[in-house]
Amino acid sequence: MDWDQLDVNPRVIAAVKKANLRSIKDVLNLSGADLQRLTKLSCIDVQYLLRAVSGALRKYSGLTALQLFQDESPTSQRQKLSLGCRVLDGLLRGGIPLTGITEIAGESSAGKTQIGLQLCLSVQYPYEYGGLECGAVYICTEDAFPHRRLQQLIEHQSQLRGDVPHPVIQKIKFGNCIFVEHVADIETFHECIAKKINALLARGMVRLIVVDSIAALFRCEFAAKDSVLKAKYLQTFGAKLLRLSSAFRTPVVCINQVTDTMGEGASGDPSSPCSAGKNVVPALGITWSNQLLMRLMVSRTNRLAQPAEDGSPGSPLRTMRVIFAPHLPQSACCYTVNPEGVKGIQMEIPTG
Structure with missing residues (x-):
């Protein structure tokens, strides 16, 4: 110092x-x-x-357990990263915690990548609007990075959106503050988080890490007989990501896939990690689950939101469920994905 x-x-x-x-x-x-x-x-x-x-x-003053539970700390606005949506932030009591790994799991087309992209933009907002005034690094492990979709979201940021004033958004160079890293195997991922990501964090260039998706790294690398080795890699990666998150107060968001499960796992129990009404659970098992601070499950329903004002049909309804988190009850809300981004809807959760 x-x-x-x-x-x-x-x-x-x-x-x-x-x-x-x-x-x-x-x-x-x-x-x-x-x-x-x-x-x-x-x-x-x-x-x-x-x-x-x-x-x-003692740069950050200590907080009591009651203050954490009630989210009454004097710097509570800076303890979470906003999702860029008032309804979703309300579900999560402010947004994504700054320390720890948050998992967003769900089937294809549930909106996982859309949420990750929106976080990459909201992290650049000023503190008073739920951002961290910094950039993000997006790690792609399988599909090509959705540049066109990101550009569409950036263009919509120039318009009035939510509570963020137009002049504030215009001053932010969104596209210049998102670093994209492509990794295809475990060795490349290890080098990425140990060297490149650590350097970006140390220089103060980023305050958000998004991994899309963590399961893709292990899908073809290990056979059933290699479960012990797979668990060791998961523990190693989880520990490294947690260390980076704690050292730099940086949210780590890992997008995860789901796998089919047998039995009655999707029986409507809100504490079950299964997707609503479907026999699927997050991939990578209990070893990975133990590395997480918070797990969110997203799913796509068969219902449509109300038609837009211009008469166009409504977008498919999706649900976000809090499976576990130390500071949140098990709860859920609906949201849609449209050209402006991910938007929560205050309505009754679909049961079918």
Whole structure:
């Protein structure tokens, strides 16, 4: 750290530098007597130094469990990343947590990629509008990146949308702040998160990681007999992503596929990870589930939203369900995907 940023007497800073103490860790690893001996400072000066160093470590004030549950912290607006939709943010009590891995699982055409793209735009909003004023990195593991769809969303950002004023959006260069990485195998993915992503985060260029999709990396790499090795890779990748998220306070969103399941897993139990009314569960099993902070399940229904004002037919209704999260109850809401992006709808959840 830069010692000159500490709120202490410049004489004390000069003594610390002269003693070749280069970091906070160096100071805290020494006793008060050793600090006096190395820096030639008085006992009072050493106490002031330790107090200033301790204050620098407490950059974010502590919160009680009740404050976290009620989301009443003074910086609560900065503790979540908005999805760019008031209804969906209401379901998630503000959006995606800044630390931890959030999974969005669902079948094809459920809208998983659309949500990922929308997050890549909303992360660039100012803090007061639910963003983090920074860019995003989007890791593609199978299909080509949907550049045309992203450009369509960017064009619609120039119009009034939700609560974000038009002048604010116009100042953001959305397309210049999204870094796309293509990975096709486990080795490439490991190098990507260990080197490229870490470098982008360290330079302050991104504050969101989207992996689309995590299951594609393991779909063809491992046979049934390699389950132990597969679990080790999942634990390794989960630990690395968690480390990056915690170190840089960066949301990690992993899009996951689903697999068919036998039995009565989709029996209407809201705690079941199955998609509503369908015998499917998120891929990769319990080893991957244990790495997650929050799991969201999205699905496409057979119902249509109400027709638009111009008379065009309504979009297919989709549902987003909170399967588990430490700060959220199990709940759900409907949404649609249209040219403007993903929009939540306040209505009764379809049962069929």
